[in-house]
Amino acid sequence: MAWASFLDSNLAGNEHSEPHKGNKTSVWERCMRSAGIRFFVLALLIIFSLELTLFNLGSWLSPSSAQQQTCTFTSSCSFSAHNLQISSRSGQPRVLVKDVDSSLSIPVRANTRIRTLEFAPVSETKTSEATSSTQNDASAPNTSADTTTPQAPASNFFTRVTIGSQQITLRADRPTFAFLNEETSDAIALEGAVTVRFVEGSSTRVNLASVTLNAHKPLRINLLRVCVLLLIAGFLWAMRPRSRVHSIKLNSQSRAQRLAFWACFGVPLIVLGIIVVAIAGVFVGTDQWWDRGNYIYSYHHYILVAQSLLEGHAWLNIPVDPIFDALSNPYNPQLRNTALAQGASIYWDYAFYNHHWYSYFGMLPSALIYIPFHLLTGRWPSIMAVVIPLLMLTVLLLCGIVVRLLERYFPHTTVGTAIIAMTTVFIGTNIISLIVVTNLYIMAFASGLCISSLGVFIWMKVSPDSSARSNMWRMILGSLCIALSTSCRPTFIFIAILVAPVFLELVWKKPLRTVLGATAVNIAAAFAGLAPALWYNWWRFGSITDFGAAYQITVADMRHLHVPALSLLQGVSIYLFRPLEASANPPFVEAPFVSTATWIHHESIIGGFFIFAPLVLLSLFSLMFREVRSRLHKNFVWLYCVLGVVIGLFLCVFVTRSGGIAWRYFVDFSWAFVFASLPAFSAVMDYAASVRDTWRGKLVYSTVSIIALYQILILLASIMVPNRFASFTQYAPAVYSSVVDALTILG
Template sequence: MPTVRENIAYTFEHFMLIYRGTLLRAARAVALIALLAAACEVFVFNMNYFTSADYQTINLTDRLSLAQNEDGTYSLTDVDHVMEFSNLNTEVHNIKLDFAASQPAQLVSVKIQFTDGAHQTYFDSTEYTVGVPLADISTNVEQSKFVNLQTAGRVDNLRIEIAGEELGAEVSYPILLDGLYLNAHRPFAFNGWRFAAVLMVMLVGYGFRPKSAIYRIRIVENPRKSKAGIIFAVLVEVALLTGFLFYGSNLVGVATSSYNYGSWDGASVVNTFEVGGDNAQQYAELARAMAEGRLYLDEEPPQWLQDMEDPYDKGARDEAQKATGEPYLFDVAYYEGHYYVYFGVVPVLLFYLPFYLLTGANFPTAIGVLVMAIAFVLGATALLDRFARYHFRSVSLGVYLLLQIPLVACSGILYLVKFPTFYSLPIMCGLAFSVWGLYCWNRGSVGRHRRPWLFTGSLCMALVAGCRPQLLVLSFLAFPLFWRTYITEGRLRTRAGAGEFACLVAPYLLVAAGIMAYNYARFGSLTDFGANYNLTVNDMTKRGMNLGRLAPAFFTYFLQPPSMVGVFPFLQPAPFDTTYMGQTIKEVTFGGIFACLPLLWVLAFSKRILGMRVRQRSTRTIMGVIVVLLASGVVVALADAELAGILQRYYADFSFMFLAASVLLCFVVNEQLSHARTGYDLMLKVLLVLAAASVTYSLLLCLVPETGWYSDVYPWAYQDLLQTVLFWK
């Protein structure tokens, strides 16, 4: 009998006998791409090192008129923060402001002016020209201390000013300077993260090229290869998702000796801490209240709030707070003398309450967002795989991944991970429960053991009501998924069918009973979730429904083009204007999904593509699913605008629905063209461009600087990221 070692050796030899040639070709390609990425890092991204090698460095430190400290550094203060030099009469290629590394890190904006062969006086921006822009320099990032100048001939006079409040910049004085140099030599810096990013982009581009072998691996015909490819892609996505969440360290709420060490307790391997302010602890406070047998928060509202005739009028609240000096909790539900949490209760029961009972500490919200984001990725992947294997026969691994990646990346979850707050958690939970519910329903639609799958699917779908009630519209997908089996074919009239139908319905009744009891215990109403009692920027008790709010919301959510500039990360908040003569609730947004996600352009051909599906199959399941997804997406987007407003995180409520519909339409087209070589090649090229553009937009959106994010809290560290990309500066 062969030993385990012999079996492994035999398996390996058999595997190599079959795939040796393929593995060798893949290894050569990867090695060549790695070599090319390394060449880019050495010769392209370090171009300043080579161009500055023959510069004649001029040391201007001795000409500084600033106060010098005992350690040899110079102090820039709020009174003396301008350095000016005259009669230089030299070519200036760059300036190095060598800020002292010993001082607290900060980002400073520097205004540089000079006279040269084209300017006898200092010049600024005018109506027709743009002057030298402010240079952002991080005092602890070496590469950002260099500023390349584009001058016309020799520079005579040079003026360097640390921009303060008069120029719209925030500076903490004093700023310590070790020295100032012209035409300084740039150091060589091999950036491992940049090399890895370029390598990944090149590998992805190579893997998805139109002639790639992944388009010849059919999901149905090659289950092992396709599953291996899908699992690998998901692992990469989860790793990137996790890395991105922990990159925004100011919102994570966990600390170790090397991560968020300023909040580390000095003893534990890892400890939690509060982030986001008092308003961000609602779920944690509710968990503490539940542990003590209450459904309202422990903090007592100020007496002036309890005495107000209309406590939901923000203007009146603010005036009362100014008059008394007593603060109130913002964005919580206030009802009959108590604060309540109006957000869905399921995340509390799922994360916060168990964590509090076990540890006595507040659960870190960001970890909950990450867990449910990973659950969404896994569920969406499994659901898509289920459709590809059981409703379509010609989907290749390449086409599957070309659609799975934008389905995950463009659904809005990256923005929720960017801001992993308690606002994001219920949306993320609702999305995760929805995709797993749909997957379980699909598993239960065929096979012998239907009831457990159907019950689990309905339980997931019903729990959405306790997370993000808007997403309950996805439950209407039960009609196209089960209508043929239980109504058309009459399975509902059989004993087995009646039992399965009961498994579909029972979880909804159980969850509804629990949520209604929870609502009644708080507000004396079975259907009142408490959103109308929210102490927010407008009076929700009088908001009502108004058709005038729909047009600007429809344009913003669906049609508005992205607003872009020519500097990384290119995107900026889109402008907003309206003729609605009332209060509009609006936060920054970055364009409508149909303008920013080209993959959704497939929806313009829905009628024709669905006609293809009718010719392919006699059933109408896929058509029904697509129609429900599109209708649900429109309803949820407009309902969000009416009930709450126009916010970027709300895109996650409906983007998945339109993306899922687009994916199914692409599957239909793939089925039709899979045997037509010319048409199939064209489809792949178009799909590759649409998917790449959609994912690129979503990734750039992750890096746009915003209030409250890493770029705002740690701007000097964010500058390091910018320097990694803007290597030529």
């Protein structure tokens, strides 16, 4: 907001900038003449007013401190426990749930109505996220970073309890405050006691030191909430119709614009990545989990592939259990369950073929990252140490692609258009799902999207105005990188459609010899990039087109999996148009239950692609207007729209049929729709700039800004959805707890 205020203060004109001679003005008066500073002061006043009233409503409505009744388990508090073991260690109580039917009953003073409760945790559990993050239970194994540090189970951080018909989730890092509804208060008055029932299973340790009845919630300013609201206000100010960012021409050669990009986005992104990797750990730890009669979970696929490459064989160094090997069809889940009951050791989500274990993931990360890292350090990197740098580089490359594409086809594009376009690309490509779920499955997406983005970034410098030699080397390197993505995740080979308009522009109306020469160069580079994947397929499975996904040991027999047309159609519609599902609890959206006519693999997703990225859909719809289409005729830019939609739909169908429904699978096809919409969006903003001072221009700018803000808020909310796959409640419970605290009004 300060940057936008500075720009606007220079735009506002000079009618107030030169005071009358001899008339001194104070610093305050000069500052208040700036519209940006006036807006900042007003926003600050409004936000702090909301902070003291709305966001502290619980403090105003809770009972006074004089009505409090605190029961501390280490004192002489009168309480009764059923199937609970309460002991003391170092002066701190320990509450252990011994059975599923466990409860704690605290007597209530006569003629006292209980309206609020506060559950205070054991003080020593207010630790950093590193000691509270959870990965140890089999349902959510630790697939990230170093696991050498002992970690507490998830139930230590979040504990569900019920009081009457009301459910409350206790948190280990801070007191949990709850308003009781009328029904619960009446039940307590009738019973004469507050009965807390524990929902967790037996042998669960609960971080609970005391319970306060009729607790008073203190008034508190949440700095995280204040900062977020200020950022939202700043975004709206910077993107308003009259903002200068809509009049500054995008210029990648401008030192000021480059400095602003790196200062405001690039450097903070890199620093954040370094901090995350440093906290998570650079080197890998142990990662096997299993229960007796269950699968073995080990997520060292890329390490095992690297070891097999170094040893000169395709199969992995994993023992094959003879009971499992003797099965007539090891891919049949029912037969595998029989073998598990007999004590067989079966590895989950590996490919089993011809009496050996394999990984069905691509080998490029192992060859280019894991092996060099191991040769240099003698150890193996953690997933986080590889994925986070790849994702940071991918984000920067995508921003570079957006800038080069806009400057190439829309030379009058403004900084404001570029900012919203970058935001939409970041949200639409769903990279956030990779950043917040950094486990084994993300490696293929991160590496594939990174190297294919590098190829497109290089291709975007190919131009008829450049020398033939420089164009040739750019085409070779770009095509090679795009083709190498098949050794990471094959679907990213289709990102080659983004260079088709560039290639056509280069060879259009050129001699046949030039066309054939350029085509041959690209085909040769593409074959060179495809060669590692094709060779690795042949080495493992005897066919250059067999990537091994059919042999994976997973929830179904992938060799005979058939998705009916109706379920396929339902899956595609869920991917694209599934509406958001509201929740009464922060972050106020949740992952809806997914169901289809017949079974297909599905995980929780937040909503359809066009629901959390509506700017993409509206941009594509804008192609119905002649004013938009007329701006897409030159240099084959219209091909982005056509090819993007076609390939996006094709990949969406393919992913649904082969993999089912999962949040991370959005990345396979979402990029196609995003880049299909980018020229249309730029054309709309180009039109808005031509009528900027009219109501049409102001309407376009205002609508786009509001939708962009909506996309950002939905993006942030989706990160914190508690019931999605690999949520922050598992990976970063302290972060989740802080966000919930910032979004809570009454509790």
